[in-house]
Amino acid sequence: MPVHVLGKIVDALNDERKPLRGSRVLILGVAYKADVSDLRESPALDLIELLQDRGAVVAFHDPLAHQFQIAGETLTSTELDADTLSQADCVVISTAHSSYDWAWIVSHARLIVDTRNATYGVPTAGARIIGLSGRGQSST
Numbered sequence: 001m002p003v004h005v006l007g008k009i010v011d012a013l014n015d016e017r018k019p020l021r022g023s024r025v026l027i028l029g030v031a032y033k034a035d036v037s038d039l040r041e042s043p044a045l046d047l048i049e050l051l052q053d054r055g056a057v058v059a060f061h062d063p064l065a066h067q068f069q070i071a072g073e074t075l076t077s078t079e080l081d082a083d084t085l086s087q088a089d090c091v092v093i094s095t096a097h098s099s100y101d102w103a104w105i106v107s108h109a110r111l112i113v114d115t116r117n118a119t120y121g122v123p124t125a126g127a128r129i130i131g132l133s134g135r136g137q138s139s140t
Contacts, residue, residue: 002046004132008113009051009090012130016111018089021055026078026088028105029095030062034116037064044094045070059084063099082108093118 010020030044031037039045044060049070051058061080068075078084085091085108096116106112107125114120119129 002043002050005043005047005092005094005113005115006050006054008115008130008132009092012111012113012128013090016089016128020051023056023089024087025051025056025058026084026091027058027060028062028080028091028093028100029097030060030068031065031095031097034096035064035098039065039068042095047092047094048075059088062095063097085109 009025013020013023027044027048030042030048031039032042045068048058048060052071058075059078060075061077061084063077066077085105088109089111091105091109091112093112093114093116096118100118102119102122106119106122106127106129109127112119112127112129114129114131117131120131
């Protein structure tokens, strides 16, 4: 699945006329499943490695998993604020923790690839949201 998600991210960025290389990608949630801190077998870790291998500048936020190592590098969760969201070229929802305020996230992000359908029904407020089916999600 991480390779499929990578393709969605690349396509979404291409639609914005941005290459993956050098793009700022923010991953929301790296835990294996929502509302746990367990990172074992998390597909988000593979996705981060794929993104980094292709030259993306990757940051992550997870309210339960604050730090992990990948390819010998320690990554630490970034603060989730309006600036972090607005500066990201693409926000990827990888784990849909219940503590995330999806309406607030959507209101500050420009481009979202939602792998968990977490933003379904949330007014887009100008953000472009791509689901795994490849279709944009409708705003309400």
